Amino acid sequence: MPVDDDQLDKAFAALGDPVRRAMIARLSRGPATVNELAEPFPITKQAVSRHIQVLETAGLITRTRDGQRRPCHLVPAALEALTSWIDEYRLETERRFRRLDAVLKTVQEQDK
Amino acid sequence: MPVDDDQLDKAFAALGDPVRRAMIARLSRGPATVNELAEPFPITKQAVSRHIQVLETAGLITRTRDGQRRPCHLVPAALEALTSWIDEYRLETERRFRRLDAVLKTVQEQDK
DNA sequence: CCTATATTCAACACATCAGTTGATCAAGGA
């Protein structure tokens, strides 16, 4: 599953904001409207609306239509793409560390 | 292992830049100096130096001293903190979806 | 048709960020 580099940009940048992360946390418990998402924050609904647009552009959420409401839904596959990207490099680093440990251990053996 | 919210801010924001992500990818294959990290990019070394400072402030890398060089090292634990944060909400969402699927299936059964 | 509610658009202020150039600092080698 190749991931668009531009989508990674937008998705990681989107998570680099505490308001948007809190929205993600909220949406993991179920869909929510702009008004519901705005409730915990001391900012205008216009500002919240734009945070939502950022999350949508990043592919982290989708939106449906329910009368005058526009509920937001989390997209787990988008989150999974991020963890995959990170894990690729984390695991490679950890493998390298283990190889290094093994080498050091060998050297210690030879020193005896 | 509770993660500082401010560190999450900085770490996710740091990954929201293709230059810094490329640096992470490079560092997963081993330590590198500012000059080595700068090599693939058509920007000044001062700019690269600041990208590195961003990654360091975010806790994603550490730096050692080797003469006049300042090699950078990836910190896998910092990457792991990010995947943990994401996975918490991704897994919750997937569980919710499965519960919803089960409900729909039950309704279909009753319709027969 | 009129009004209230949910959401978005437009224009603006302000802050932060990524890049530049030029100067500075620190360590190594002749």
Place this chain on the structure above:
DNA sequence: TCCTTGATCAACTGATGTGTTGAATATAGG
């Protein structure tokens, strides 16, 4: 000591981001 190399600091510029207010759009309901 002098010169080179690696890296950083400082000041500036242009772009992007986050917030505001005020107006506009769309749907629900009497």
